[in-house]
Amino acid sequence: MIARWMVVGFVLWIALAAAFRFAGHELFQPGQGVMWLFLTLPVGMLVITYALLKILRVAPTDRAEAASIMVVPGLLVGIYEITNYATLFPNLDAGLNGAFASLMFACYTAMILAGIVASRLQSI
Numbered sequence: 001m002i003a004r005w006m007v008v009g010f011v012l013w014i015a016l017a018a019a020f021r022f023a024g025h026e027l028f029q030p031g032q033g034v035m036w037l038f039l040t041l042p043v044g045m046l047v048i049t050y051a052l053l054k055i056l057r058v059a060p061t062d063r064a065e066a067a068s069i070m071v072v073p074g075l076l077v078g079i080y081e082i083t084n085y086a087t088l089f090p091n092l093d094a095g096l097n098g099a100f101a102s103l104m105f106a107c108y109t110a111m112i113l114a115g116i117v118a119s120r121l122q123s124i
Helices: 002-027 032-055 060-083 094-121
Strands: none
Touching: 002 032, 002 060, 032 060, 032 094, 060 094
C-alpha cells in the first residue's frame, strides 16, 4: 500500500509542478493572484485527495494513512523546489519564493486533512 500511495503522490506532485512551471505566471502573481491561490488551491487539493480516496476505494481505516503517505514525495522534492525556485520556475516572480513554499505546504496540509476527514466521516 505504501508504494502505491507514494506513486500517486509523486504523480500529483509532478502535475502541480508542471502546472506552475508552464502556466503559473498567469495566476501566481504578486497581490491578488497569490491571495486567490491561497483561497482556492488548498481547498482544491482537499477535494482531489478526498475524491481519490473514495474513487480508489480505500478502506475508511486506511484513508488517513494513505493521504499522509501521498504527501511524502511532495514534501521531499518540495525542499529542492524551494531552494532552486528561480532555476525551476524562471517564468515566476523570484520574490514569490516564500509564498510558493507556504502555498505548497498549505496544500500538503489540506491533503492530510482530507485523509483524516475521510476516515472520520465513515464512523459517524
